[in-house]
Amino acid sequence: MPSVMGLLEEREAAAWVQAEELRAEMERITAELADAEVVLERRVIARTELAEALAAGGEQTQAPVAGVREAPAMTERSPVPVVGSVVPRWHEAATVDALAVDYRRIVELVESGAGDGGGIWAKQLAAGLQLELVPAKIEGVRSKAGRLAERGWLTASPSGRFTR
Secondary structure, three states: OOOHHHHHHHHHHHHHHHHHHHHHHHHHHHHHHHHHHHHHHHHHHHHHHHHHHHHOOOOOOOOOOOOOOOOOOOOOOOOOOOOOOOOOOOOOOOOHHHOOHHHHHHHHHHHOOOOOOOOEOHHHHHHHOOOOOOHHHHHHHHHHHHHHHHOOOOEEOOOOOEEO
């Protein structure tokens, strides 16, 4: 009959072997994850660049001067925005038709004058969009309105209200 101490040593050795195998697998998976994240980042950048190029019309009329970055030329036709597309920068000829549906609805709510005249809160926007008034939905709307403000479609006040 084997000793109790011998049985415990065998079980400990088996646990060490299993732990080492799992560590090796974890390192392999971590390396694969890092590679996948690099590929994902490249694809996100490519999609973003493509969406910006399509939003700008994708045409350049002249070669750029070294060191000077010009605004993209605007054409008469506007590409149809898609869900998840990049919000184009506002310019004088821009209409809300250049925005994806969610962003367009936010701008329309702000323009409609909802609120007390001093702007509209993200919570009021979420209510106007008929979303459930939970923090996740409100923060999503705040993020979209903030993106619109960054690109000139709206103005964000320090108090958190949005105006046209």
